[in-house]
Amino acid sequence: MASARTYWNPFLETLPPEKLAALQLKKFQRALAYAYTHSPFYRQKLGRAGIQPEEIRSYEDILKIPTTTKSELQAAQTESDSIYGSLCCLPSEEIAVYHQTSGTTGHPIRQADSRRDWEWWAECWATLLWAQGFRPPDRMIIPFSYGVFVAFWAGHYACEKIGCEVIPAGGLSSEARIDKMRELKASAIMCTPTYALHLAEVAKTMSLDPVNDLHIEKIVCAGEPGALIPATKVRIESEWGASVFDHAGATEAGAWGFECIAQSGGLHVNEAFFLVELLDPETKQPVLPDEEGELVITPLDREAQPVIRFELRDRALWSKELCSCGRSYRLLDGGLRGRSDQLVKVRGVLFSPTTVESVVRQFDNLGNEYQVIVEREHELDKVTVQVELLSGGDSDRMHTELEQQLRIATGLRCHVELKPLGTLPRYEVKAKRFIDRREHDE
Amino acid sequence: MNEKALMEISEQVKILHHAGDQLCALGEAHDFPAMEYNAKRLLAVVEILEINISDLLEPIDPGEQDAAEHS
Numbered sequence: 001m002a003s004a005r006t007y008w009n010p011f012l013e014t015l016p017p018e019k020l021a022a023l024q025l026k027k028f029q030r031a032l033a034y035a036y037t038h039s040p041f042y043r044q045k046l047g048r049a050g051i052q053p054e055e056i057r058s059y060e061d062i063l064k065i066p067t068t069t070k071s072e073l074q075a076a077q078t079e080s081d082s083i084y085g086s087l088c089c090l091p092s093e094e095i096a097v098y099h100q101t102s103g104t105t106g107h108p109i110r111q112a113d114s115r116r117d118w119e120w121w122a123e124c125w126a127t128l129l130w131a132q133g134f135r136p137p138d139r140m141i142i143p144f145s146y147g148v149f150v151a152f153w154a155g156h157y158a159c160e161k162i163g164c165e166v167i168p169a170g171g172l173s174s175e176a177r178i179d180k181m182r183e184l185k186a187s188a189i190m191c192t193p194t195y196a197l198h199l200a201e202v203a204k205t206m207s208l209d210p211v212n213d214l215h216i217e218k219i220v221c222a223g224e225p226g227a228l229i230p231a232t233k234v235r236i237e238s239e240w241g242a243s244v245f246d247h248a249g250a251t252e253a254g255a256w257g258f259e260c261i262a263q264s265g266g267l268h269v270n271e272a273f274f275l276v277e278l279l280d281p282e283t284k285q286p287v288l289p290d291e292e293g294e295l296v297i298t299p300l301d302r303e304a305q306p307v308i309r310f311e312l313r314d315r316a317l318w319s320k321e322l323c324s325c326g327r328s329y330r331l332l333d334g335g336l337r338g339r340s341d342q343l344v345k346v347r348g349v350l351f352s353p354t355t356v357e358s359v360v361r362q363f364d365n366l367g368n369e370y371q372v373i374v375e376r377e378h379e380l381d382k383v384t385v386q387v388e389l390l391s392g393g394d395s396d397r398m399h400t401e402l403e404q405q406l407r408i409a410t411g412l413r414c415h416v417e418l419k420p421l422g423t424l425p426r427y428e429v430k431a432k433r434f435i436d437r438r439e440h441d442e
Numbered sequence: 443m444n445e446k447a448l449m450e451i452s453e454q455v456k457i458l459h460h461a462g463d464q465l466c467a468l469g470e471a472h473d474f475p476a477m478e479y480n481a482k483r484l485l486a487v488v489e490i491l492e493i494n495i496s497d498l499l500e501p502i503d504p505g506e507q508d509a510a511e512h513s
Contacts, residue, residue, distance in 0.1 A: 115486035123490050
């Protein structure tokens with residue numbers, strides 16, 4: 001399926017697996033030595049573990065290096081008077097840009113990036129946009145607030161790099177963004193899956209048909225795993241009549257994963273730029289090829305604030321197949337399969353809120369939003385799933401069907417609450433649809 | 443594209459890196475911020491070219507980055 005100019009970097013993206021592994025190892029060794037030399041945090045951490053960088057000569061050796069957690073990064077910054085704490089490798093005059101994590105789990109991490117890092121961010125995004133078929137003269141609208149979260153900033157610069165015109169649609173209402181999209185004939189959107197659905201909803205309230213009036217051809221989603229949840233992907237595609245592509249990244253790590261134009265049901269790892277490991281969360285050893293593991297990542301070229309073996313807490317499974325696109329970069333089957341820190345025990349059963357999404361989004365009579373609330377009632381855990389019913393829907397039938405499907409998918413009895421359309425919260429970035437009230441109840 | 447083409451590209455990238463270093467130093471020496479800072483930006487891009495190409499061709503010595511910085 002590969003044709004001329006299929007790949008952003010035809011050398012790296014098609015390297016034979018053994019050469020790719022060798023490249024990753026030597027780049028990992030360099031990244032480790034750099035962190036040891038320049039990062040007070042890693043010098044101390046590796047010193048405590050009794051590890052000298054030159055001792056790391058194989059992938060098996062890499063497993064000896066302790067992983068890095070988000071709470072360690074938080075502590076390294078909150079326990080210091082300096083902005084970036086002991087994580088920063090460069091003097092302040094070498095820092096080009098500041099971002100921070102969204103802080104959904106504790107204090108936000110402040111992320112320093114040098115000039116080179118910022119070019120590198122755009123390069124990672126350029127790789128993924130090219131793989132998704134973005135080319136000049138695509139005109140990309142980015143309905144994003146352009147604030148302290150890295151989110152789509154690097155995507156913006158990557159569009160410039162690959163020659164796609166950017167419409168920076170920050171500081172506008174959703175209605176104004178729809179107007180801009182129409183006025184400027186945007187051909188593509190870059191946003192979260194949640195916001196893609198929300199924008200379609202807003203267009204309809206403006207008496208516009210997103211498919212026939214807005215003519216969007218491609219949507220690149222990031223920030224949440226929804227674009228590879230089949231029911232959500234189908235819903236976004238049908239709302240817009242566009243191809244929808246997933247992308248995964250993290251402020252601390254970079255833009256590391258992408259769905260390519262072949263859409264083979266998985267997420268490529270950009271393995272020339274990142275070392276991704278799937279580990280058993282208890283033993284911290286690699287999982288077997290057919291087992292789901294927790295993602296641990298090392299960006300191999302980061303300069304100002306590198307991380308080594310950083311625990312992303314996302315769960316994933318390696319695909320057994322290589323993608324038909326011809327890239328040798330491996331695929332994560334089905335993309336990200338939820339977050340370990342959102343995997344909660346309810347009535348003794350492991351419950352993943354993302355399972356609810358795959359059920360809710362299958363129902364045509366339900367709106368795009370939902371909310372999951374777990375609370376304690378009479379000493380028992382109770383799960384409530386709030387959804388929005390579209391007008392004209394049969395509420396009794398929907399109630400029964402949804403409860404049945406949720407029970408099958410989650411193994412739990414879920415109480416369904418049907419709400420009028422437009423009453424649940426809407427999000428632009430990082431939707432917060434899971435509320436666990438049990439800690440407060442105790 | 444073959445390894446010969448890769449090496450040719452890599453040679454050009456080295457020349458560019460050297461030129462960037464020189465421009466940066468000249469800008470600094472002559473109190474010429476426009477030269478110094480644009481050259482720094484150029485060098486950031488050149489390093490991305492190196493990530494794309496040079497790492498494939500040249501064995502990486504883990505200490506090379508430090509050595510380059512201290513030279």
